Every structure is written in structure tokens, then in C-alpha cells.
Amino acid sequence: MQTREFFVSAPGKVILHGEHSVVHGKVALAVSLNLRTFLRLQSTSSGEVHINLPNIDTFLSWEITALQPLLAGCKAEQGGVKELDADLLKRLREFTGISEDSTDTRSMAVLAFLYMYLSVFAESLASITVSVWSELPTGAGLGSSAAYNVCLSAALLSARGNISYPLTPQQESARWSKEEMELINRWAFMGEKIIHGNPSVVDNAVGTWGGFLRYHAGNITPLSWVPILRILLTNTKVPRSTKVLVSGVKDKINKFPSVMKPVLESVSAVSCACEQTLTEMAAHGPSAELYNILEELIDINQHHLNVMGVGHSSLDTLCRVTLARGLHSKLTGAGGGETDTSVIQSTVEELKACGFDCWETSIGAPGVQQHSSAALSQDIPKILHSY
Numbered sequence: 001m002q003t004r005e006f007f008v009s010a011p012g013k014v015i016l017h018g019e020h021s022v023v024h025g026k027v028a029l030a031v032s033l034n035l036r037t038f039l040r041l042q043s044t045s046s047g048e049v050h051i052n053l054p055n056i057d058t059f060l061s062w063e064i065t066a067l068q069p070l071l072a073g074c075k076a077e078q079g080g081v082k083e084l085d086a087d088l089l090k091r092l093r094e095f096t097g098i099s100e101d102s103t104d105t106r107s108m109a110v111l112a113f114l115y116m117y118l119s120v121f122a123e124s125l126a127s128i129t130v131s132v133w134s135e136l137p138t139g140a141g142l143g144s145s146a147a148y149n150v151c152l153s154a155a156l157l158s159a160r161g162n163i164s165y166p167l168t169p170q171q172e173s174a175r176w177s178k179e180e181m182e183l184i185n186r187w188a189f190m191g192e193k194i195i196h197g198n199p200s201v202v203d204n205a206v207g208t209w210g211g212f213l214r215y216h217a218g219n220i221t222p223l224s225w226v227p228i229l230r231i232l233l234t235n236t237k238v239p240r241s242t243k244v245l246v247s248g249v250k251d252k253i254n255k256f257p258s259v260m261k262p263v264l265e266s267v268s269a270v271s272c273a274c275e276q277t278l279t280e281m282a283a284h285g286p287s288a289e290l291y292n293i294l295e296e297l298i299d300i301n302q303h304h305l306n307v308m309g310v311g312h313s314s315l316d317t318l319c320r321v322t323l324a325r326g327l328h329s330k331l332t333g334a335g336g337g338e339t340d341t342s343v344i345q346s347t348v349e350e351l352k353a354c355g356f357d358c359w360e361t362s363i364g365a366p367g368v369q370q371h372s373s374a375a376l377s378q379d380i381p382k383i384l385h386s387y
């Protein structure tokens with residue numbers, strides 16, 4: 001390992017349309033958020049691996065000699081990671097005592113970290129300390145798991161020497177090459193598989209590449225012509241697990257295939273209609289009529305998501321409150337919408353009175369990056385250094 005300490009970050013995401021149906025091969029439109037997860041990796045000589053996850057109050061360490069036996073029989077990945085190593089995952093579950101049906105926040109984060117660390121460093125386990133802190137709420141549908149996995153993947157692969165450290169001494173932030181980012185994305189997907197069970201690739205793709213993406217059946221197309229959308233994010237703070245929701249939708253499709261398949265198809269059509277409307281806005285300028293179409297599509301999609309069984313009474317409250325002020329909302333894994341200025345403040349106040357967290361954020365942030373410590377707001381290195 002060449003560098004003693006370095007920092008990386010990756011953004012969260014909002015899915016405009018296509019959550020859940022994307023898992024079943026349909027079109028999704030997603031955009032990165034200007035809310036990021038930050039990771040500090042430090043090489044040490046302690047003979048231990050430390051992970052500090054202050055957002056979820058988790059601080060753990062292991063002796064490398066205790067981890068080494070878990071690798072018995074494992075082949076080191078030569079960069080072409082495609083499938084989860086089920087045997088390694090099983091040994092890790094036994095070692096950590098994390099059962100297969102666990103969706104516990106801490107357990108999932110620890111399992112994803114240990115799996116990636118052991119796989120990437122299989123040839124020679126290194127003493128490192130990894131600290132991760134995020135601006136994203138955890139488990140609120142904003143892709144915190146993907147931002148976490150993308151950061152882990154980028155940092156571990158760099159530290160292992162599988163990809164470069166792109167930052168030069170003159171730079172504040174830098175990105176990896178296309179090939180390196182593809183590798184980051186593939187390893188991040190392994191982490192998503194551990195946390196989500198059956199993820200699409202959308203969240204880790206947005207965390208890796210950033211910007212606005214169209215995703216369909218393995219093909220990622222960046223969209224560069226999107227008009228400015230103001231997104232009012234609302235976190236209803238109702239705890240839920242993506243893994244459980246995704247598997248619930250699958251059960252529903254299996255139980256009522258002829259009812260549910262047209263719903264997935266319709267969501268896909270909503271994504272395409274939204275994409276077409278955004279293209280028209282970019283070509284001819286936004287108009288009230290086009291914004292109206294975007295709003296109607298949001299309402300239609302939210303109804304479809306309710307049909308899939310991933311709604312919640314708190315989301316119904318949110319939609320009711322915002323609609324009373326002429327705003328249209330849908331969940332994004334769990335929440336999103338679009339707006340006009342004077343109405344926002346009063347809507348935010350009313351949503352906060354319902355017990356929800358609410359904030360406006362910008363979209364289209366860059367994907368995974370390496371940063372100099374000086375380039376980060378002072379608070380972030382301070383938080384990451386304090387563990």
C-alpha cells in the first residue's frame with residue numbers, strides 16, 4: 001500500500017421513475033444528489049482492521065490473524081468480479097453470527113465491508129482503518145447503501161493497488177479512468193447484493209458515475225440535457241429495509257403475474273414518457289404544459305408503487321400535504337417531488353409538523369471522487385479523524 005491516508009466520496013441518488021420495476025428489467029431514470037458519503041482509509045501497522053461507522057454507531061476491529069482462516073479455499077479475484085462468493089459469505093456469516101435473514105443496519109454494513117475487504121485483499125491482508133460518514137440519511141431511499149459500497153470499493157481497490165490513486169498533489173479532487181470506474185462499480189454491486197439481496201445496478205451506477213442516468217436491462221445511458229429540477233426531499237423517517245421491500249414486490253409478482261406485469265410495464269412507460277418530456281424541455285424550453293405532464297407522471301407512478309405494496313400511510317400523508325399546495329410527490333425508495341418557490345417554505349413547515357425531515361437539494365453531483373483533505377469542508381476530515 002503506497003499511501004498512508006486518503007479520502008474518497010460518492011453521492012446518493014434519487015430515482016425519478018422506475019424504482020422496483022427496474023429490478024425486473026424495466027426502464028429507470030435516476031440522478032445523483034448533492035449529498036455525499038465520505039470515507040477515510042488509513043494504512044496502519046497494528047495487525048488489525050478497524051471500521052468506524054459513526055452514522056450507525058458502529059466501531060469494530062478484528063485481528064488480521066483471526067480473519068485469515070476465512071479465506072481458506074478462496075481464489076483471489078483478478079479484477080473480473082461478477083458473482084458473490086457464496087462460500088465466503090457463508091463463512092463470514094458464521095464468523096460474525098449474522099443470520100441469513102438479518103436486515104439489521106449494523107450487520108449489513110459490517111458484512112459488506114468484511115466481504116469486500118477480504119475479497120480485495122485476499123492475497124495479503126493489510127492493516128487498515130476505514131472510517132465512513134455520510135450526509136445521507138440511512139435507509140431513506142436515497143441510496144446510502146450504494147454510496148457506502150461505492151466508497152468502500154474505490155478505497156479498498158486503490159489501497160490494494162488494483163486501481164490508481166487519481167489525485168495529483170496539485171488537485172483538490174480527481175476521478176478514476178472509465179475502466180477503473182467500471183471495476184469500482186462492479187465491486188460496489190457486490191456490496192449492494194449483500195445489503196439488498198437482489199439489487200438492480202442503478203444505485204451503485206449513479207454513485208459511481210454521478211449525473212443523470214437512464215438505466216435499462218444492463219445499459220446505462222448518461223442524460224446530459226436535463227432541465228433544472230428543484231427537488232424537495234422528505235424523509236418520513238419510517239424505518240424500512242430495501243431488501244424486504246424488494247422481496248415483497250417479487251412475491252406479489254409471483255402471486256399475481258398477470259396483474260403485476262402490466263403494472264411494471266406501465267411504470268416503464270412512465271419512465272419513457274418522462275424522458276421524452278425532459279428531452280422536449282431541453283429542446284424547446286420548459287413550459288407549464290410540460291411541467292404539468294411531469295407532475296401527472298409522478299402521480300401515476302406513485303399509484304403504481306402503492307399497487308406494488310411499497311407505499312405507507314406516512315407517504316400518503318406526505319402526498320396529501322403537498323398536493324393541497326399544488327405539489328406532486330412520489331416515493332423514491334421513500335420520497336421526492338417538484339416545486340415553485342413561495343409554496344416551498346409553508347409546505348416544509350407543514351411536513352415538519354407531521355414529524356418528517358425535509359430539505360431542498362441540488363442534483364447532478366459528480367460520482368465517486370478522491371479528495372485532498374484540504375478540499376473537504378473542515379468538518380468532514382475532523383469527523384473522520386476522530387475515530
Ligand SMILES: Nc1ncnc2c1ncn2[C@@H]1O[C@H](COP(=O)(O)OP(=O)(O)O)[C@@H](O)[C@H]1O
Nearest residue numbers: 105108109134138139140141142143144145242
Ligand atoms: N453511512 C453509513 N454507515 C454505515 N452503513 C451505512 C451507511 N449508509 C448506508 N449504510 C448501510 O446501508 C443500509 C441502508 O441501505 P438501504 O436499506 O438500501 O437504504 P438506502 O440505500 O435507501 O439508504 C444500512 O442498513 C447500512 O447497512
Ligand SMILES: C[C@@](O)(CCOP(=O)(O)O)CC(=O)O
Nearest residue numbers: 019020141142143199200333
Ligand atoms: C427499489 C430499488 O429500485 C431502489 C432501492 O433504492 P434504495 O436502496 O431504497 O435507496 C431497488 C434497486 O433498484 O435495486
Ligand SMILES: [Mg+2]
Nearest residue numbers: 143145146242
Ligand atoms: Mg440502498
